[in-house]
Amino acid sequence: MTAGRPPGGTDRFPGFDVLSQAGRWDAVTTEVVLGRLEPPPPLRFFTAAEQDTAAALFDQLLDQRQEPRIPVLSMVDTRLAAGQTDGWRYEDMPEDGAAFRLSVAGLDADAQVAAGVDFGSLPWDQQAQLVQAVQVCTGTWRDLPAARVWSLWTRYACTAFYSHPWAWSEIGFGGPAYPRGYGNLGMDRREHWEVRDAAPTTPLPDA
Amino acid sequence: MKSVRARNASAWLVPNDGTRDNAVLRRDMRRFDDDDEVDLAVVGCGAGGSVLTQRLARAGWRVVALDAGPFWDPDRDFVSDEAGSHHLYWTEPRVIAGSDPVPLGSNNSGRGVGGSMVHYAGYTPRFHPSDFEMLTRDGVGADWPIGYADLRPYYELLEHELPVAGQSWPWGDPHNYPHSPHPVGGNGEVFLRGATRLGIDVRVGPVAITSGRFGNRPHCIYRGFCLQGCKVNAKASPLVTHIPDALAHGAEVRDRCMVSRIAFDERTGLVCGVHYLRDGVEHLQRARAVAVAGYSIETPRLLLNSSGPRFPDGMCNDHDMVGRYLMVQGAPQVAGRFEQEVRAYKAPPPEVSSEAFYETDRAKPYVRGFSLQSVAPLPISYSEHVAGQGHWGAALRGYMRDYVHWSVLGALCDFLPLPDNRVTVDAQTDRHGLPVARMTYSQGDNDRLLVKAATDVLQDILRAAGASDTMTVERYAHLVGGARMAARAEQGVVDAFGRSFAIPNLWLAGGSTLPTQGSANPALTIMAMAARVADHLLGRPRPWAG
Numbered sequence: 001m002t003a004g005r006p007p008g009g010t011d012r013f014p015g016f017d018v019l020s021q022a023g024r025w026d027a028v029t030t031e032v033v034l035g036r037l038e039p040p041p042p043l044r045f046f047t048a049a050e051q052d053t054a055a056a057l058f059d060q061l062l063d064q065r066q067e068p069r070i071p072v073l074s075m076v077d078t079r080l081a082a083g084q085t086d087g088w089r090y091e092d093m094p095e096d097g098a099a100f101r102l103s104v105a106g107l108d109a110d111a112q113v114a115a116g117v118d119f120g121s122l123p124w125d126q127q128a129q130l131v132q133a134v135q136v137c138t139g140t141w142r143d144l145p146a147a148r149v150w151s152l153w154t155r156y157a158c159t160a161f162y163s164h165p166w167a168w169s170e171i172g173f174g175g176p177a178y179p180r181g182y183g184n185l186g187m188d189r190r191e192h193w194e195v196r197d198a199a200p201t202t203p204l205p206d207a
Numbered sequence: 208m209k210s211v212r213a214r215n216a217s218a219w220l221v222p223n224d225g226t227r228d229n230a231v232l233r234r235d236m237r238r239f240d241d242d243d244e245v246d247l248a249v250v251g252c253g254a255g256g257s258v259l260t261q262r263l264a265r266a267g268w269r270v271v272a273l274d275a276g277p278f279w280d281p282d283r284d285f286v287s288d289e290a291g292s293h294h295l296y297w298t299e300p301r302v303i304a305g306s307d308p309v310p311l312g313s314n315n316s317g318r319g320v321g322g323s324m325v326h327y328a329g330y331t332p333r334f335h336p337s338d339f340e341m342l343t344r345d346g347v348g349a350d351w352p353i354g355y356a357d358l359r360p361y362y363e364l365l366e367h368e369l370p371v372a373g374q375s376w377p378w379g380d381p382h383n384y385p386h387s388p389h390p391v392g393g394n395g396e397v398f399l400r401g402a403t404r405l406g407i408d409v410r411v412g413p414v415a416i417t418s419g420r421f422g423n424r425p426h427c428i429y430r431g432f433c434l435q436g437c438k439v440n441a442k443a444s445p446l447v448t449h450i451p452d453a454l455a456h457g458a459e460v461r462d463r464c465m466v467s468r469i470a471f472d473e474r475t476g477l478v479c480g481v482h483y484l485r486d487g488v489e490h491l492q493r494a495r496a497v498a499v500a501g502y503s504i505e506t507p508r509l510l511l512n513s514s515g516p517r518f519p520d521g522m523c524n525d526h527d528m529v530g531r532y533l534m535v536q537g538a539p540q541v542a543g544r545f546e547q548e549v550r551a552y553k554a555p556p557p558e559v560s561s562e563a564f565y566e567t568d569r570a571k572p573y574v575r576g577f578s579l580q581s582v583a584p585l586p587i588s589y590s591e592h593v594a595g596q597g598h599w600g601a602a603l604r605g606y607m608r609d610y611v612h613w614s615v616l617g618a619l620c621d622f623l624p625l626p627d628n629r630v631t632v633d634a635q636t637d638r639h640g641l642p643v644a645r646m647t648y649s650q651g652d653n654d655r656l657l658v659k660a661a662t663d664v665l666q667d668i669l670r671a672a673g674a675s676d677t678m679t680v681e682r683y684a685h686l687v688g689g690a691r692m693a694a695r696a697e698q699g700v701v702d703a704f705g706r707s708f709a710i711p712n713l714w715l716a717g718g719s720t721l722p723t724q725g726s727a728n729p730a731l732t733i734m735a736m737a738a739r740v741a742d743h744l745l746g747r748p749r750p751w752a753g
Contacts, residue, residue, distance in 0.1 A: 008601070012608050026438065028283060032291040063600040087298035087312030091645070095300070128600070135597065154599060158590040162607070163290035171610040173552060173586050176287030178438045181428025182553040185392035190550070197611060200546050204676060205598070205605035 002037055004166040006070045008063050011170075012202070016195035018168040018175040025176045033176065036164050040074035044081035045097065046104075052120030053104045060131045061157040065124065070167060075160035076100075086155070090148050096156075103149050106142030107131075172197060214367060218422025220451040227281040227440050229451055237457045241490050245269045247744070248481050248494035250466045250509065253322015254730050255717025255737040256500030257445030257453065258365075262741030264458035271459045271492055273483055275505075276319030278462035279446055285436035289587040292435035295319065295326045299643070301504065302633045306649040309535050309683045316504065316686070320462055321446030323502065324730055328557040329414040329433050329442045330580060331371050331731040333362045335379035337566055338725035345567050345574040347653070348624050349532070349722040352694040352703035355380060361735035366413075369443035370421070371731075373412020378562035386418040389427065392554030394583045397543065397614040399559055401672030402579075407664075409561040409579075415443035415730075416555060431552045431585065442555070464490075467641055468513040469497055469522055469713070476517065478713045484639055496744075498705075500717040500737065503533055503689040507630040507719065508644040510690065510700075523690075523709040526697050530630035530689055534724045535648065537620035537658045538684035540582055541665035542592060543674030548611045551583035558583075564664065565621075565726050573656035575621040578726040579665065582617040586610065595680040616668065618661035619684060621726045622654045630689050687729050690719040705740040716740045 003017040022030055046054050051073070058072040059065065078084075080097045093099050104119075110130045111119040119127060137146035161167055168175050174182065174194055184191055212219065220229055239245055247263060249256045252274040260272040276297075279285070286292060297316035303309055317323030336355035341348035359380065372386035388411035391399065395411070402409040416433075420426050427441035440447050450460060463485055470480040470491055480493040499506050507530035511521035521529050560580040567574045584592060586607070592615070593606045628649065632642035658681060666677050693699025696708035701720055707713040716737040718729055 006604075009604055009608060025287065026282075029286040029288055029291070032286050032288050061599050061603075063604050084293060085298055085300070085312075086310070087296060087316060088301045088303050088310055090308055091302050091304040131599075135599065154594040155591065158594055158603075159290055159587050162586040162590045163288070167607075168586065170604075171586060171607050172548075173610060174550070177428070177430035177432070178287045179428070181430050182392075183429075185390060185429060185554050187393045187396055187545070187549060188547040189393070190548070194550075197548060200548070200612065202605075202609065204544070204609065205602040 003169070004068060005170050006064060006166050007066050007068070009170070010199065012197050012199050013169065013172040013195040014198055016169055016172060018165050018173065021175060021193060024180045026178050029176045029178065033165055040071040041078070043074065043077045045077045046073070050101065050104050053108050053118060054100070056120040056127055057104065057107060057131065057153065058157050060127055061153060062161050070161050070164040072157055072160045076156045079156065090145070092145055093148050096152060099144065099149065099152055102142065102144060103153070106144070109142065215370070215422060216455065217448045217452040218424050220455055221423045221440055221447060223423040227438065232451055232454050233278065236454050237459050239269065239271050239459050241492050244493040244495055245271050246494070247496045247498055248273065248492050249498045249500060250481060251322065251500035251502065251505070251717065252320040252445065252450065252460055253317055253500060253502060253717065254324050254445060254733040256498070257321070257449040258734045258737040259498055259500065259716045259741050260458050261449040261453040261456070262738060263744065264453045264456035266745050271461055271494070272453070273461045273464040273466055273481065273492070274320050275465045276462065278320045278460060279325060279436070281436065281438050281440065285438045287430060287432045287435065287438065289435060289585050292326065295436055299637050300635065301643055302635060302645040303648070304645060305628070305647040309646060309648045311504065311646065314684060315535070316502070320450055320460055321444045324444035325436050325446055326434050327728070327730055329416050329555060330557045330560065330728040331366070331369060331413050331415045332560070332562070332578070332727040333379060334725045334727050334732050335565055338723050341575070341723050347574055351722050352692055358732070358735050358739065361738045362731065364738060365731055365734045368448060369415040370417065371413045371415050372418040373414060374410040376410060376413065377408065378565060384413055388412050389414065389416065389418055389555070389558070391558045392429070392551065393549035394551035394581050394614050395554065395558035397545065397549060397672045398581050398616055398668065401668035402561060404671040405667060407561060407668065408563045409559055411559055414555065414557045416441050427555065429554045431554060431556065431583070433555045433557065465639060466509060467639060469499070469509065471513065471515055471517065471522065473515065473517055476710065478710055496712040496714065498714040498716045498740070500715070501719070502717060503686040503719045504630055504644045504646060506715060506717070507689045508632060511632045512641055523700050523707045523713070525709055528698070528700050531626045532624040532691050532722065533628045533630055533646065533648070533689040534622060534624050534687050535683040536685050536724060536726065537622050537654055537681070538617055539658050539662045539665070539679060539681050540592060540615055540617040541662060541669060542613045542615045542678045543669030543672065544609070544676040545612050545614060545674060549614045550611050551614055552585055556581065556583040562726070564661070571660065573653050573660065575623070575653070575657065576726055577618045577620040577657055577661040580617050580619065582615050584615055589615070592678065592680050596678050614669065614674070616665050618665060619726045619728065620654065620657040620661050621724060622657070623651055624688055624723055625651060685724070685729050687718045687721040687724045690715050691722045692720045693722065704743040705736070714740055714744070
């Protein structure tokens with residue numbers, strides 16, 4: 001088990017490590033959660049040509065600028081390779097896997113227009129501008145409804161990132177709680193192993 | 208009233224040794240052959256199908272209940288983890304369309320024995336009397352062919368069978384609950400404080416979570432993962448309550464069976480069983496009668512996929528009513544920021560609710576209303592809330608680091624039933640080769656006004672409680688309708704007892720038959736409706752004889 005934090009930001013919960021509680025989790029939950037700390041398997045869904053762009057997209061969406069990253073690319077790849085969708089698609093969108101391929105190709109096409117390179121080779125700020133352009137687009141982007149592409153990207157990225165115990169430690173979340181449960185309910189009450197927010201007056205970020 | 212032990216026998220059927228599933232009961236379950244002509248084949252083991260199966264099994268009927276998903280074992284199959292609970296949802300392909308398409312899957316579609324109640328929050332309010340007379344009272348929607356009084360005795364039964372915990376209920380038809388309310392966590396405290404300051408009536412409950420140990424079901428441990436399947440057996444679902452009882456009385460629950468079409472005898476005009484796929488092999492379970500309880504998407508889909516010479520446009524679809532009047536509730540959520548730590552993930556997400564805005568208020572520019580409830584999303588759900596504000600990258604991460612300071616409350620808005628909100632079948636097929644469901648949904652003007660009004664009230668409550676900032680997301684919750692009951696065949700698919708107008712030995716039991724939805728979570732009403740269908744069946748000669 002490797003305690004950790006995803007890269008970036010200030011540490012609001014100094015010393016808090018949700019994994020310190022893993023010995024009190026049930027065996028099935030433990031296997032599922034600790035499995036996310038294993039070395040990522042080889043990619044099965046994204047092709048060699050798509051990997052750099054997909055990786056850069058997820059780094060942008062979750063602001064992961066250096067290692068050790070939460071392996072969002074690998075986690076999304078595993079889902080897409082298994083066809084593990086949420087059980088629906090918009091009528092004007094292809095299935096999730098196909099939509100990821102098209103949108104990754106779309107980012108590369110945008111990057112080629114802007115700078116003559118693939119998206120993954122752009123500097124961070126230029127990547128961010130192209131991502132932002134999709135977010136603010138109110139119509140179609142690369143023949144896809146932009147808002148629904150945005151929803152697809154953020155849904156898969158957030159589900160992967162916030163399923164990882166490093167992200168739980170970062171946000172102070174107590175994590176799995178069976179069979180132990182929670183004993184101290186209520187405002188400003190913590191379990192003895194939870195850590196108080198060290199900076200509760202931190203200003204909220206600008207969008 | 209029967210003794211608690213007789214009525215709630217299932218609470219003593221779960222083991223008392225720290226494990227959560229009665230393996231002996233499952234191992235020794237009665238098993239029928241496909242060629243046994245059972246009295247009733249039930250399609251779907253969720254809120255409706257499970258109650259129906261249990262009632263008929265207790266009366267000695269030979270019943271097979273088929274479910275497309277697995278027979279869950281909480282020890283082995285449930286985890287204290289959001290992403291790891293993906294398998295609890297119906298994730299077979301579906302297409303969503305319309306001007307306001309409704310995402311399916313995690314939030315509203317269950318899979319496996321227990322159905323959506325395996326991962327529902329646990330709220331079990333009744334409908335109000337007005338929900339049954341919406342057309343008469345408000346000139347919108349529909350009147351049911353039954354009244355609240357017809358369902359009331361079943362509400363009372365089911366509230367004891369689950370059982371339900373909560374404070375005395377002042378709204379709709381005022382009533383009490385069998386179990387006392389639970390203590391509340393930070394999120395519930397915020398709701399109670401804000402509402403009280405504004406003079407808005409609120410109550411703790413009603414939740415189908417035992418308050419204290421109940422039989423062999425342990426006390427809730429306030430772990431907060433109600434929506435991921437209760438590992439404790441404290442939260443009631445048919446998996447814990449009505450299914451074990453059904454097995455103990457000789458019903459068969461056959462899991463991993465995808466019913467592909469209802470078998471129909473063109474000569475007699477009666478159904479004679481169900482075709483289903485198990486492990487890729489096609490079977491036909493023979494039955495003297497069939498009850499479909501597949502909820503609001505799969506029930507219409509199965510009827511539409513069961514076409515033939517007598518029903519060229521889908522079974523029971525003579526009047527183009529199958530799939531129509533599908534409803535979802537508008538379910539906006541508002542998060543409020545507090546300098547104190549709320550840590551909303553502790554305690555069950557369902558804690559406190561209010562129906563103070565449920566009924567039509569003539570002073571308002573809209574009809575019908577909404578209910579308010581605490582919701583307390585876990586990190587992944589909350590990240591979608593934050594991302595829904597347009598935050599991404601560093602801003603998303605920054606808001607998420609602030610997670611423990613936010614309280615989240617939600618509303619359920621009574622969106623009106625409209626004929627063009629419906630399920631049809633798409634050209635796309637699933638892995639079995641069956642046409643997938645296509646759900647078309649568009650909101651009306653009244654619906655949008657309700658969402659606005661509900662959002663304003665939630666923001667006011669959070670501000671009154673001391674929130675410094677708020678964030679709002681619009682979303683949907685629950686499904687009902689799609690094969691509604693009606694007084695006449697031209698207006699619906701089934702009659703006042705759930706029997707199809709077109710086929711005398713085909714019943715629908717469950718959420719698909721509801722003509723309106725109110726602002727209440729539908730689980731208890733779906734169960735009560737199924738219990739009423741069961742009483743109707745039991746009042747007839749057995750086996751069914753025309």
